[in-house]
């Protein structure tokens with residue numbers, strides 16, 4: 380059976396923690412989209428880790444971790460991450476890399492950097508990991524599949540052909556050095572040697588595992604609002620963040636996905652540019668940022684302070700719907716324990732009309748939040764293990780949000796560790 384763990388919002392919802400937790404009972408964890416441009420923070424018995432490319436199942440010896448075909452594979456970063464976890468005492472995980480995954484090339488990263496320089500202040504807040512140039516090339520059909528690393532003739536011909544195209548930009552648009560094709564070929568040989576032990580037909584591997592009754596987790600990166608089709612285009616990422624894409628990016632049948640666990644934060648945070656209707660500023664934001672997550676709301680990859688806001692019922696209802704949610708995992712609820720009253724965004728006012736349906740970007744820019752306030756619980760809820768033991772104001776907050784988003788909150792995360800979880804029967 381296949382379960383997906385995906386984000387309802389702008390990312391950073393705590394998917395890493397939920398995946399790590401659910402991976403205790405999974406045989407395979409698959410990354411199906413995205414690249415090293417976002418990170419998961421995981422706290423477990425080995426310590427605290429920021430993973431960017433490795434699936435969150437790497438801390439268990441019973442799980443196989445798969446880099447699916449939909450991923451933007453940055454080979455040196457993957458290898459560096461493997462080393463960093465094994466250096467900290469984690470046993471070498473079982474990793475498989477799809478022979479159809481495509482490779483983030485050194486020139487993708489350069490293109491991202493040069494484009495950010497060119498746009499200066501007008502950029503979308505790229506993490507400069509080469510993700511947008513990578514996916515552009517994939518769909519322009521000039522990307523490199525992992526399998527191609529193993530055919531010298533294809534590689535040589537393609538490096539020359541692609542360099543010719545890229546060099547126009549390097550020379551005339553950005554006024555930088557041209558690609559040195561001999562050096563690039565050497566780099567690709569190094570990449571080939573690095574990935575060789577891990578490459579296989581991962582789609583077939585997963586299909587066989589499913590026939591044997593194994594459990595597979597699909598681990599999403601970022602959240603619904605960063606999806607290129609259904610998110611806040613153009614302030615989105617370049618690959619689909621939706622559970623439905625899990626079927627494509629892992630190479631499985633769509634009907635295999637039986638459970639979609641959508642991770643939703645008890646307040647909002649976002650990185651990068653774009654409309655963020657429930658955003659807060661000043662001291663109010665600073666306090667939530669400082670208290671948020673595990674040690675503050677700062678990007679796992681970039682270290683940038685995250686933009687903060689109150690819970691947004693409109694964005695989250697939409698976020699859950701687009702994911703096809705069966706279960707909501709509601710995270711970081713413990714963080715809100717300091718507030719006397721908790722503001723919640725329950726609607727958007729656009730051109731004088733209030734709506735609870737998430738609009739297209741053009742209208743989103745005009746939306747003003749409709750705020751309702753709920754009583755706070757004013758205590759620390761970490762360590763609580765059952766729903767009934769939560770303060771009644773806290774339960775009222777959960778139930779209010781559940782009713783507004785329209786999807787069942789079956790898990791409540793009240794701390795960063797694996798065991799900080801409250802299951803709710805629905």
Ligand code: GDP
Nearest residue numbers: 391392393394395419420672673711792794795
């Ligand atoms: P992801 O990209 O969706 O995995 O999210 P991040 O890793 O960027 O952000 C989640 C942060 O919140 C991490 O630092 C987690 O350790 C932390 N975290 C996750 N769940 C909880 C929770 O329930 N309470 C608290 N206080 N922190 C949490």
